[in-house]
Amino acid sequence: MDAASARFKSAEADFRRDFYELVVKETTTQQGSIYFKKNNNKLEMGAKVLPPAAKFVSYKDGKVALFDPGTKELKILASGKNKAQVESFLTLGFGGSGSELAKAWTITDLGVEPLSDGSATVPTTKLDLVSKDPDVRNMFSHIVIWVDTNRDISLKQQFFTPSGDYQTATYTNIRYNQSVNTKPYEYKK
Secondary structure (H helix, E strand, O other), X not given: OHHHHHHOOEEEEEEEEEEEEOOOOEEEEXXXXXXXXXXXXXXXXXXXXXXXXXXXXXXXXXXXEEEEOOOOEXXXXXXXXXXXXXXXXXXXXXXXXXXXXXXXXXXXXXXXXXXXXXXXXXXXXXXXXXXXOHHHHHHOOEEEEEEEOOXXXXXXXXXXXXXXXXXXXXXXXXXXXXXXXXXXXXXXX
16 A cells, blocks of 8 residues: 555546434435545645535645535534644555555454446455544444555445444546546636
8 A cells, every 4th residue: 555655646536425323223424525645745635525414525725615505504623733644644545555454453354245336346455444543433443445456545435423324435537646626626716
């Protein structure tokens, strides 16, 4: 992953995110598109969630912006001292290096598993990650990622909470190291 991280410039993909709530035994789904860009050590991310729960999420210059077009509400959160923690989540399989991953997470290799990237079935390495930070473990007991062994990018991620809830994100139609048009990801108040 270190060599792939050095080559990583951008990734853009369609996503589907399923949230399972154990208490009510219900799953809600969001779909949209997302991009990641890395220029030297600067990370940028944008996501557009499609209706009915439309929203825009961005990360740039250490700030997370959340915009709800229905209510026109904009929240901007500075990552501050948690910048490394925020970026370690954002780069899970999208431009992060293996050595940086190993600094923040205890990694268990769960083997190779074929997975669809939207156009073909590709081999992935399935990794179970447990944060070394107790505050992160209070949010997520562990995270499982499926990393495309050819491009070293995530095709699937599962985040498990201590309460038994979990979310699963799958990424398809991945455009790797291509120019990203960020205009569709910009929110307008």
